[in-house]
Amino acid sequence: MIKKNIIKNINYTKNKIKSLDFDAHWYRRVFHTFGAALVLYYMLPDIDWINTLKIYAPPILVVFALSLEILRLNGHLSSNHFFGLRMYEQKRLGSYVFFAVGILILLMFFPQQIAIPCILCACLGDPIIGELRNRSNKRYANSIGFIICMFFFMIVWHKSNIYLLFLISIIGGFGAIIGETKKFWWLDDDFMIQILPAILIGIIWILMPYIGLSYPDIIIHPFRWPW
Amino acid sequence: MKKKEMEYVKNQNSNTKLIRTEILFAPLLLILPFLIGIFLINDWYVRGLLEGNSADFFGELIIGIVIIFGNIIFDIPFIRSLKNLSKTK
Numbered sequence: 001m002i003k004k005n006i007i008k009n010i011n012y013t014k015n016k017i018k019s020l021d022f023d024a025h026w027y028r029r030v031f032h033t034f035g036a037a038l039v040l041y042y043m044l045p046d047i048d049w050i051n052t053l054k055i056y057a058p059p060i061l062v063v064f065a066l067s068l069e070i071l072r073l074n075g076h077l078s079s080n081h082f083f084g085l086r087m088y089e090q091k092r093l094g095s096y097v098f099f100a101v102g103i104l105i106l107l108m109f110f111p112q113q114i115a116i117p118c119i120l121c122a123c124l125g126d127p128i129i130g131e132l133r134n135r136s137n138k139r140y141a142n143s144i145g146f147i148i149c150m151f152f153f154m155i156v157w158h159k160s161n162i163y164l165l166f167l168i169s170i171i172g173g174f175g176a177i178i179g180e181t182k183k184f185w186w187l188d189d190d191f192m193i194q195i196l197p198a199i200l201i202g203i204i205w206i207l208m209p210y211i212g213l214s215y216p217d218i219i220i221h222p223f224r225w226p227w
Numbered sequence: 228m229k230k231k232e233m234e235y236v237k238n239q240n241s242n243t244k245l246i247r248t249e250i251l252f253a254p255l256l257l258i259l260p261f262l263i264g265i266f267l268i269n270d271w272y273v274r275g276l277l278e279g280n281s282a283d284f285f286g287e288l289i290i291g292i293v294i295i296f297g298n299i300i301f302d303i304p305f306i307r308s309l310k311n312l313s314k315t316k
Contacts, residue, residue, distance in 0.1 A: 123297070155293070
């Protein structure tokens with residue numbers, strides 16, 4: 001009887017840990033895809049007080065997240081309060097901070113024609129590549145990931161010159177995949193997948209007027225105010 | 228990175244608290260991207276299609292669809308995992 005109870009308890013604990021693992025995994029994935037909603041930034045109406053909010057709100061949110069992480073790393077806040085942390089994040093900034101800093105840099109310093117596809121690469125491309133890698137091999141996952149990331153750049157640059165469209169899509173997709181596959185302990189892929197393609201395309205963006213190319217139109221138009 | 232390092236931090240004592248936090252955030256994580264996607268598609272319809280500027284707003288339509296579709300792919304297993312978790316509680 002006692003033996004039976006012990007086995008029952010062990011199985012119960014095993015199931016609980018397994019389901020918690022599974023749950024944390026999908027929680028992280030959903031957290032990623034949620035980030036795509038941040039394109040809301042470009043939908044906000046173009047009026048004074050909202051423009052001021054657009055300048056101050058994102059850095060304040062990132063500083064808040066960074067403060068939480070500093071408190072956690074200093075031991076003032078327990079890691080138990082953070083759901084879905086990985087082992088390697090126990091003694092390092094959580095991936096979500098890298099993710100947030102990457103998005104902040106894109107929103108503040110890059111035009112939306114560069115920022116939107118890079119945000120989509122991090123928010124949708126990264127979890128899709130991760131899932132494909134879990135289910136098949138690395139090369140297949142990276143190839144499909146490359147096509148998906150290319151597609152994000154194509155959407156935003158679809159009105160530009162056809163050669164430029166392919167150049168930007170290939171460089172963007174390539175940058176995103178390199179950023180995703182190069183994992184360092186001190187620099188997360190959630191940051192690199194956004195910033196690397198943004199820098200590469202940023203260089204082309206700066207050169208465009210000098211080689212006689214015009215910038216594509218914005219893709220997301222601010223809402224009218226009042227509605 | 229080693230496989231061990233990729234595992235999630237687990238602590239039996241704090242599980243309930245953590246899952247409560249997770250469930251608290253779930254509606255926001257699930258609903259907001261959908262709303263944004265619908266807003267974008269609606270904007271394409273109202274300012275694009277109805278006002279005859281469909282080409283200018285075509286990108287909004289595609290991005291709206293991509294956001295909604297991308298979220299559905301991951302929301303379904305997430306909701307399923309929440310259900311499984313409540314069963315094993």
